Amino acid sequence: MSDINIGISAGEKKRLLTGGKYCPDDIVVEAVGGGDTDAAFEAGRAAEYDDFWNVYQNQGKRTDYQYAFPGNGWTRQNFKPKYDLKPKYGGATFMFRITGITGSLTDLLLECGVSLDTSGLTTNNSMFYEASGLTDIPRVDLSNCTSLNLTFSGCVSLEKLSIVVGENTSYTNTFANCSALVDLTMEGTVGKNGLNLKDSVSLAKSSIVSVINALSTATNGLTVTLSATAVNNAFETSMGAADGATSAEWAALVATKSNWTISLA
Amino acid sequence: MERKILTASGGMVLTDGKNYGRIIYLAEAADASAWYEIPEEEYINDEEITAEEALKIITEGGNDEE
Numbered sequence: 001m002s003d004i005n006i007g008i009s010a011g012e013k014k015r016l017l018t019g020g021k022y023c024p025d026d027i028v029v030e031a032v033g034g035g036d037t038d039a040a041f042e043a044g045r046a047a048e049y050d051d052f053w054n055v056y057q058n059q060g061k062r063t064d065y066q067y068a069f070p071g072n073g074w075t076r077q078n079f080k081p082k083y084d085l086k087p088k089y090g091g092a093t094f095m096f097r098i099t100g101i102t103g104s105l106t107d108l109l110l111e112c113g114v115s116l117d118t119s120g121l122t123t124n125n126s127m128f129y130e131a132s133g134l135t136d137i138p139r140v141d142l143s144n145c146t147s148l149n150l151t152f153s154g155c156v157s158l159e160k161l162s163i164v165v166g167e168n169t170s171y172t173n174t175f176a177n178c179s180a181l182v183d184l185t186m187e188g189t190v191g192k193n194g195l196n197l198k199d200s201v202s203l204a205k206s207s208i209v210s211v212i213n214a215l216s217t218a219t220n221g222l223t224v225t226l227s228a229t230a231v232n233n234a235f236e237t238s239m240g241a242a243d244g245a246t247s248a249e250w251a252a253l254v255a256t257k258s259n260w261t262i263s264l265a
Numbered sequence: 266m267e268r269k270i271l272t273a274s275g276g277m278v279l280t281d282g283k284n285y286g287r288i289i290y291l292a293e294a295a296d297a298s299a300w301y302e303i304p305e306e307e308y309i310n311d312e313e314i315t316a317e318e319a320l321k322i323i324t325e326g327g328n329d330e331e
Contacts, residue, residue: 125322149322172322194284220294223284245288258268258293263286265278 053082063088063120065095072100081114088120092127102133102157109138116140123147130154135180137161143188148174156180167191167216175200183207191216194223198265201227205234208253215257228264269297278308 008014008031016027056062060083069079079101087095101108109116118124119141128137129150135157142148143166152158153176161178162185170193175181181200184207197203197211208231215224228245235244244250245264254262271289273279279289281299285308291297 129319150319153319173319196284198285220292222292223281225284225286228287254268254290261284261292261295262290263279263284264288264290265286 049080050082053080057081057083057085060084062086064091066091066093067097068095069099069101070094070097072098075100076102076108079108080112081109082112084115084117085109086117086120088122090121090123090125092118092121093123093125094129095127096131096134097126097129099128099131100133101131102135104136105134106136106138118142119144121145123149124151125149126151126153128152128155128158131158132156135159139185140164142166142169145169147172150174150176152178159183161185162187164188165190165214171195181207184210186210186214188214189216190214190224191219191222194225196225197230198225198227198263201229203227203230203234208234212253212257212262215260217257217259220259222259223261223263225263225265231264268293269295271297271300273302276305277302278305280308 006014006016006029008029011031013028013030016029018024018026056068062083063086065085065087096105105116116138118127121142122144124142124145125147126149128134130153132154134155136159137152139162141164142151143164145166146168147170148165149172151174152161153173155178157180158178159180160183161181165186165188167189169190171190173196175195175197176199178197178200180202181197182202182204184197184200184203190211195211195215200207203211203226208226211224211226215222229242231250232242232244235247235250236242237244237247269291271279271291273287278285278287279300280286280303281301289300291300
């Protein structure tokens with residue numbers, strides 16, 4: 001059996017003559033509904049959106065987001081979470097690994113009317129590993145994490161980042177290849193092991209100050225590595241001199257954390 | 266106490282085996298003799314991280330940065 005097009009519009013009726021061959025009476029076909037096909041399409045799309053995200057985010061109760069949005073299949077067009085994102089424990093591993101989502105994640109989440117709450121994470125390994133198209137990430141509270149391994153590694157377009165860290169957090173290649181990072185705010189204390197920001201060659205002065213201020217005064221034997229280019233440009237004494245590492249301002253800042261070895265790479 | 270500052274020679278990089286840099290502001294209690302120079306090319310090669318190493322860092326915690 002195949003479909004036939006009888007060519008009627010919404011609200012119209014058409015009588016199909018049977019001649020009593022297949023059934024005793026003629027068949028009357030009436031087209032109901034329709035009329036506003038755009039509205040019907042939008043209603044269908046909204047229902048599909050609800051269905052998908054209700055399942056994908058378990059009605060907002062999902063806490064394990066490991067590998068949730070990785071790869072080029074996820075874009076600004078289809079990443080439209082319905083509920084707040086609240087990964088817990090180790091549930092953010094590879095969450096945005098090599099994601100195709102580009103631009104500002106902060107703005108995108110705002111558009112969706114949802115937030116990213118990472119305060120329940122106890123480890124955060126590779127959450128944004130090689131998320132190379134993201135330019136900024138909303139403030140993330142990682143203060144309960146014991147490790148931040150490769151968390152932002154390979155975020156080569158990331159310009160702005162604000163993180164809250166805990167004194168017991170360890171860092172391994174956390175900021176590797178974050179070469180575009182300008183605006184970094186670190187709240188909390190860095191105290192368990194060192195920190196390496198050598199690839200962040202464009203860090204602003206306020207960012208460098210934020211990092212140095214976050215270094216614990218109660219530890220010994222730890223090293224923080226910064227980009228020499230970043231320090232020379234951020235603290236330069238006159239326009240274009242790139243002599244920041246010899247400035248009094250930098251020397252004064254370094255002096256506030258004499259318990260740390262500070263390396264300029 | 267004044268900090269000791271170590272500066273690498275041209276074409277060289279200072280390392281203590283874990284950390285690398287061209288200018289090192291030593292912590293007051295740090296041992297300057299722990300730092301030595303290596304050629305810049307070795308530093309670049311040392312800093313490369315392979316996919317296997319990345320996986321190890323992710324799954325096992327890897328080597329802390331300090």
